[in-house]
Amino acid sequence: MKTIFITGTSSGLGSAAVRLFHSKGWKVIATMRNIEKGTIFSDLEHVEVLALDITDPEQIKSTVAKALSLGDIDVVLNNAAYGAIGPLESVSEEQLVKQIETNLLGAIRVTQAFIPTFRIRKQGLFINITSVAGLVTFPFDSLYHAVKWGIHGWSEGMSYELARFGIGMKTVAPGFIRTAFASNAEITSTEPYQELVDKYMSVVAGMMDPTTSGSTAEEVAQIVYEAATDEKDQVHYIAGADCQAMYDRRLEVGPEEFRREMSVTFLG
Numbered sequence: 572m573k574t575i576f577i578t579g580t581s582s583g584l585g586s587a588a589v590r591l592f593h594s595k596g597w598k599v600i601a602t603m604r605n606i607e608k609g610t611i612f613s614d615l616e617h618v619e620v621l622a623l624d625i626t627d628p629e630q631i632k633s634t635v636a637k638a639l640s641l642g643d644i645d646v647v648l649n650n651a652a653y654g655a656i657g658p659l660e661s662v663s664e665e666q667l668v669k670q671i672e673t674n675l676l677g678a679i680r681v682t683q684a685f686i687p688t689f690r691i692r693k694q695g696l697f698i699n700i701t702s703v704a705g706l707v708t709f710p711f712d713s714l715y716h717a718v719k720w721g722i723h724g725w726s727e728g729m730s731y732e733l734a735r736f737g738i739g740m741k742t743v744a745p746g747f748i749r750t751a752f753a754s755n756a757e758i759t760s761t762e763p764y765q766e767l768v769d770k771y772m773s774v775v776a777g778m779m780d781p782t783t784s785g786s787t788a789e790e791v792a793q794i795v796y797e798a799a800t801d802e803k804d805q806v807h808y809i810a811g812a813d814c815q816a817m818y819d820r821r822l823e824v825g826p827e828e829f830r831r832e833m834s835v836t837f838l839g
């Protein structure tokens with residue numbers, strides 16, 4: 572039986588991935604920062620719920636050690652993250668550090684904790700959830716771009732050193748996923764930007780139908796499963812026609828023209 576370790580499984584994509592891998596006969600180590608939410612998996616056999624706040628380096632070490640003591644782990648899915656929207660001037664030091672600690676350092680530290688064991692076993696695969704926001708840019712998402720572009724480049728960079736030891740590193744970049752992500756996002760603003768932020772938010776709201784746009788968490792989990800099992804020497808995967816279309820457009824017109832188009836689309 573193969574085993575996957577997943578971060579941020581209390582909702583959305585993480586939760587859908589737990590259920591999909593479980594349904595495919597995998598053992599799942601479902602981690603979450605609030606362990607009480609683990610009851611959502613009480614109907615599932617072979618799902619072990621462990622506490623993990625990915626901003627806590629000591630807990631990362633102890634939870635990874637506990638997970639490894641339960642048996643070999645084949646795949647680590649770095650999924651936990653949250654959105655940050657707003658002009659940089661409106662972001663506090665605490666908010667700035669929390670975004671980077673969670674969305675960038677969290678995945679890096681979890682990965683670092685697993686590498687020695689994977690290296691000795693000469694096998695293992697890391698899959699990191701990035702985003703369309705790790706492939707293109709929009710206004711007022713700069714911090715989120717910093718972490719998701721960071722995960723994209725870091726993953727590709729890591730693939731060189733890990734491949735030598737039989738370890739894989741992949742990313743999955745979803746477009747819009749119909750989860751609680753938007754309502755969980757930290758939105759900040761301050762007066763000189765307020766009008767532009769309102770315009771941006773209204774354009775986004777007009778583009779996104781929360782019931783039909785983008786992908787479901789289950790559809791994205793399928794791409795994660797494909798990345799986990801296809802044995803391809805491929806680092807980057809795109810999940811969702813919306814993400815593919817945005818990425819293709821940037822490649823087609825080039826980054827400068829794409830940036831001008833985004834400025835007109837979102838800010839007028």
Ligand SMILES: NC(=O)c1ccc[n+]([C@@H]2O[C@H](COP(=O)([O-])OP(=O)(O)OC[C@H]3O[C@@H](n4cnc5c(N)ncnc54)[C@H](OP(=O)(O)O)[C@@H]3O)[C@@H](O)[C@H]2O)c1
Pocket residue numbers: 578579580581582583584585603604605623624625626649650651652653654673700701702703744745746747748749750751752753755788
């Ligand atoms: N939804 C989208 O449109 C979209 C698009 C592209 C990429 N993504 C990416 O997809 C992934 C999953 O997001 P989602 O859509 O499923 O959103 P979600 O439902 O809000 O799930 C995010 C998960 O991350 C967890 N989390 C947040 N901070 C954490 C921390 N410090 N330690 C441990 N867990 C933490 C949350 O736990 P709590 O329940 O404790 O808050 C939750 O389980 C993220 O990497 C996100 O960036 C989402």
